[in-house]
Amino acid sequence: MNTTTQLSLTAITIETADPISKTTLEAAQKGLGMIPNMYGGMANNPALLDAYSHAYKSFRENAGFSSQEQEIIFLSIAFENECDYCMAAHSFVADKMSKVPIEITDAIRNNTEITDTKYNALSQFSKVMTAKRGNPSQDDIRSFLNAGYTESHILGVIAGIGVKTMSNYFNHVFNTPVDIAFKGRTWSKPA
Numbered sequence: 447m448n449t450t451t452q453l454s455l456t457a458i459t460i461e462t463a464d465p466i467s468k469t470t471l472e473a474a475q476k477g478l479g480m481i482p483n484m485y486g487g488m489a490n491n492p493a494l495l496d497a498y499s500h501a502y503k504s505f506r507e508n509a510g511f512s513s514q515e516q517e518i519i520f521l522s523i524a525f526e527n528e529c530d531y532c533m534a535a536h537s538f539v540a541d542k543m544s545k546v547p548i549e550i551t552d553a554i555r556n557n558t559e560i561t562d563t564k565y566n567a568l569s570q571f572s573k574v575m576t577a578k579r580g581n582p583s584q585d586d587i588r589s590f591l592n593a594g595y596t597e598s599h600i601l602g603v604i605a606g607i608g609v610k611t612m613s614n615y616f617n618h619v620f621n622t623p624v625d626i627a628f629k630g631r632t633w634s635k636p637a
Contacts, residue, residue: 452621457486466492470499480627484531484613487620498612505609509602513544518565519606521554522572528635529614531622537631557636567593572603580604 467489488495517540524532540546560566
């Protein structure tokens with residue numbers, strides 16, 4: 447995480463939120479039993495929190511990936527963007543909710559190869575699309591398609607990148623502290 451940048455904004459609570467953010471924060475509290483630190487920080491700008499929450503929900507429901515594949519995409523993008531907060535949060539979600547095998551989550555976290563060929567192709571393509579800013583080579587695309595994905599899945603990865611770009615960039619400038627719930631999966635990029 448970028449430790450040289452820190453906004454002076456403080457996290458917003460349900461009690462201090464504007465009407466748009468309040469709805470999102472209340473839904474998070476109800477659904478997760480907590481308000482993630484990232485949500486409280488994003489609530490300083492209702493457009494950011496609203497856009498993020500809608501894009502996140504749509505990605506989860508409409509991008510065409512299983513819950514495990516979604517976490518592989520999110521973790522791979524967060525790895526590439528070096529977002530400590532999202533690596534911890536999505537490792538937790540992968541472990542506890544999506545039931546991604548720990549060896550897959552740890553391979554992404556450690557930048558090692560995933561033994562499952564299809565999942566490895568998904569992770570690599572998500573990283574390539576992030577690193578190349580949406581300009582994959584024909585070989586990158588061919589490798590992804592040859593692993594069993596479709597051109598529509600390429601668009602789904604782009605949706606995932608949009609969601610994670612909002613959260614990763616926010617976490618960089620806000621220097622979002624990792625929630626207690628996610629502390630067991632705290633992460634630093636391997637050397």
